[in-house]
Amino acid sequence: MKTYLNVPYAEKDFAKRNGAKWDSAAKKWYVSGSEPVPYMLRRFMVGYQIPRPNAQYQFMRGMP
Numbered sequence: 373m374k375t376y377l378n379v380p381y382a383e384k385d386f387a388k389r390n391g392a393k394w395d396s397a398a399k400k401w402y403v404s405g406s407e408p409v410p411y412m413l414r415r416f417m418v419g420y421q422i423p424r425p426n427a428q429y430q431f432m433r434g435m436p
Contacts, residue, residue, distance in 0.1 A: 373404075373405030373406075374395065374402040374403070374404065374405055375402060375403050375404075375405055375409055375417065376395075376398065376400045376401070376402045376418070377392055377400065377401045377402060377403065377413060377416035377417060378400075378416050378417075378418060379392065379400075379401040379416045383416075384401070386412075387401050387413060387416065388401075390410050390412045390413050391403060391410050391413065392413055392416075401416070
């Protein structure tokens with residue numbers, strides 16, 4: 373099973389370096405379903421939202 377990714381053209385080299393493969397029939401990048409999606413590629417998954425830092429993390433980092 374393939375997990376398809378929404379990779380913008382400008383970031384195709386980044387996706388390839390991090391383990392994504394190109395499906396020429398579907399014209400989309402994907403990762404194999406037998407392995408977990410690498411952390412660096414999760415932002416390209418459909419419906420994935422980048423987690424926001426919690427208040428404790430922001431306090432420790434000195435962020436407003």
